[in-house]
Amino acid sequence: MSRPRDVLIIGAGLSGMYALHRLRALGFDAHVYEAGSDVGGTWYWNRYPGARFDSESWTYGFSFSEELLRDWNWSEHFSPQPETLRYCNFVADRLDLRRDMSFGFRVAAARWDDAAGEWEIAASDGRRERARFLVTAIGALSAPVMPRIPGTETFGGEAHHTGLWPHEPVSFAGKRVGIVGTGASAVQAIPEIAKSAARLTVFQRSPNWCAPLGNGPIDEPTQRRIHATYEEIFARCRDSYGCFVHDADPRNAVEVSAEEREALYEKTYAMPGFAKWMGNFRDILIDPAANDTISDFMRRKIRSRLKDPALAEKLVPRNHGYGTRRVPLETGYYETFNRPNVRLVDLREAPIERVTPAGIVAGGEEHALDMIVYATGFDAITGGFDRIDFRGREGKALKDKWAGGPRTYLGMQVAGFPNLFMLIGPHSAALFCNMTRCIEQQVEFVSALLEHVRDRGLARVEADPRAEEDWTAHVHDTAARMLFTQVDSWMTGVHSEIRRARGRMAMVYAGGAPKFRKRCEEVAAAGYAGFRLG
Ligand code: NAP
Numbered sequence: 001m002s003r004p005r006d007v008l009i010i011g012a013g014l015s016g017m018y019a020l021h022r023l024r025a026l027g028f029d030a031h032v033y034e035a036g037s038d039v040g041g042t043w044y045w046n047r048y049p050g051a052r053f054d055s056e057s058w059t060y061g062f063s064f065s066e067e068l069l070r071d072w073n074w075s076e077h078f079s080p081q082p083e084t085l086r087y088c089n090f091v092a093d094r095l096d097l098r099r100d101m102s103f104g105f106r107v108a109a110a111r112w113d114d115a116a117g118e119w120e121i122a123a124s125d126g127r128r129e130r131a132r133f134l135v136t137a138i139g140a141l142s143a144p145v146m147p148r149i150p151g152t153e154t155f156g157g158e159a160h161h162t163g164l165w166p167h168e169p170v171s172f173a174g175k176r177v178g179i180v181g182t183g184a185s186a187v188q189a190i191p192e193i194a195k196s197a198a199r200l201t202v203f204q205r206s207p208n209w210c211a212p213l214g215n216g217p218i219d220e221p222t223q224r225r226i227h228a229t230y231e232e233i234f235a236r237c238r239d240s241y242g243c244f245v246h247d248a249d250p251r252n253a254v255e256v257s258a259e260e261r262e263a264l265y266e267k268t269y270a271m272p273g274f275a276k277w278m279g280n281f282r283d284i285l286i287d288p289a290a291n292d293t294i295s296d297f298m299r300r301k302i303r304s305r306l307k308d309p310a311l312a313e314k315l316v317p318r319n320h321g322y323g324t325r326r327v328p329l330e331t332g333y334y335e336t337f338n339r340p341n342v343r344l345v346d347l348r349e350a351p352i353e354r355v356t357p358a359g360i361v362a363g364g365e366e367h368a369l370d371m372i373v374y375a376t377g378f379d380a381i382t383g384g385f386d387r388i389d390f391r392g393r394e395g396k397a398l399k400d401k402w403a404g405g406p407r408t409y410l411g412m413q414v415a416g417f418p419n420l421f422m423l424i425g426p427h428s429a430a431l432f433c434n435m436t437r438c439i440e441q442q443v444e445f446v447s448a449l450l451e452h453v454r455d456r457g458l459a460r461v462e463a464d465p466r467a468e469e470d471w472t473a474h475v476h477d478t479a480a481r482m483l484f485t486q487v488d489s490w491m492t493g494v495h496s497e498i499r500r501a502r503g504r505m506a507m508v509y510a511g512g513a514p515k516f517r518k519r520c521e522e523v524a525a526a527g528y529a530g531f532r533l534g
Pocket of ligand 1: 148180182183205
């Protein structure tokens with residue numbers, strides 16, 4: 001074990017990278033521990049074909065450094081994973097981050113030592129490190145989930161989870177590929193795999209409402225314009241609900257004429273990115289009648305893109321309204337099902353029974369496969385925390401404290417766990433957010449708080465139980481009127497393959513990033529109200 005440090009950071013994704021940079025700049029002795037072999041987090045692990053984000057690239061990069069902005073050019077409006085991973089490496093190189101990072105260090109346990117006033121982390125191989133403060137930068141979608149299908153271990157071909165994709169190239173050429181799941185990851189992977197696979201069989205249980213991404217290359221004049229207007233771009237992001245360049249239309253869908261509604265739906269459908277989710281009528285995610293109007297529009301769009309009407313019906317969601325789950329953005333997803341080498345297996349008619357050495361048996365039929373891709377998602381938001389045995393005061397386990405659902409103060413601290421800070425934690429606005437924008441806000445809040453504590457000669461910060469109770473109630477109250485709380489998804493903490501005592505609940509702060517930021521600023525201005533400093 002090296003000497004105790006000021007701050008340990010778990011994770012070398014974008015939040016861990018910026019936390020390290022910021023804390024170092026403030027004079028803290030900070031160090032990052034990362035399970036992977038390099039930086040990148042999400043972009044390090046999710047290397048499946050077609051992976052890319054749905055934030056406009058030019059809104060996604062770090063805004064805190066003019067040099068980083070000046071010296072980086074995004075090549076597409078929605079950057080593909082290899083380029084985003086290159087961006088992470090560019091940032092790590094420029095900020096010389098790796099000298100304070102340890103790779104291949106999977107944190108298995110973290111224990112608060114009350115007498116010493118320190119956290120001790122232990123790696124899965126037994127290595128230990130200590131520090132006064134512990135910051136988790138473990139991401140919200142970092143614990144991949146395999147389906148509970150009998151026989152998965154018996155499969156004789158290749159099998160990959162999208163969230164644990166191999167670093168070596170994976171070839172689909174001439175292969176019979178099966179993919180399980182139709183969430184955002186699958187929706188990106190399916191069109192890419194179909195291009196070269198001999199046959200692609202899509203095992204779908206619940207269709208999602210997918211809509212066009214509208215990606216394209218960034219030409220030279222646009223590149224120059226982006227560089228010249230970064231300040232405006234980030235100001236615009238700062239003021240919008242999810243820190244995207246899309247803001248809700250102030251009108252209600254139910255109060256305008258059918259023609260006006262249709263016009264806005266057509267317009268946002270044709271616009272790139274999340275315009276069709278975040279930039280639509282303000283009531284579509286709140287009012288069931290308004291939601292029906294856009295679901296009806298989207299249903300028509302799906303039908304118009306498929307040649308076979310019966311197949312189209314299988315791809316139309318029936319169990320949730322448009323936008324109440326995160327909208328997967330796609331490029332040619334529906335058209336892929338028109339290809340002769342692609343087949344949809346509707347698991348509601350023909351449930352998967354088992355995986356065999358030769359393929360997947362569904363509805364009594366064996367589908368012979370050379371490769372299975374599991375696009376079965378993540379144990380979101382709390383899953384990354386559950387994989388680490390966090391012990392706070394008196395040895396109390398975080399997992400037990402959160403058995404009935406997370407309880408947090410501002411999504412950043414937990415009563416009973418002094419000096420532990422979470423970035424992009426449960427109950428924060430970051431989960432509905434253009435990630436890097438919200439990461440910057442949270443890292444800056446936490447590092448300013450640590451500076452405040454250090455400069456006053458203090459050593460401990462812990463959420464007041466009352467503040468935690470109030471914030472947790474506020475998170476639930478804020479989400480109550482939103483339709484997404486009535487639907488199973490990772491945003492409500494539900495994954496079909498994980499059995500939990502807790503039921504569906506809001507896991508994210510739904511008040512939007514501007515309100516969240518304002519609350520954080522008020523808390524800081526009031527001497528970090530709600531935090532016990534000692
Ligand atoms: P996901 O949305 O949770 O989707 C998992 C899929 O697997 C669902 O279709 C689910 O079906 C299916 N599934 C799970 N177990 C199954 C089983 N036993 N049998 C059959 N199907 C099964 O996961 P994801 O696609 O990885 O996406 C998660 C989140 O990551 C996204 O919502 C998004 O926030 C983020 N993401 C973002 C991007 C991007 O920026 N473009 C790309 C990828 C992912 P049911 O719905 O029936 O449970």
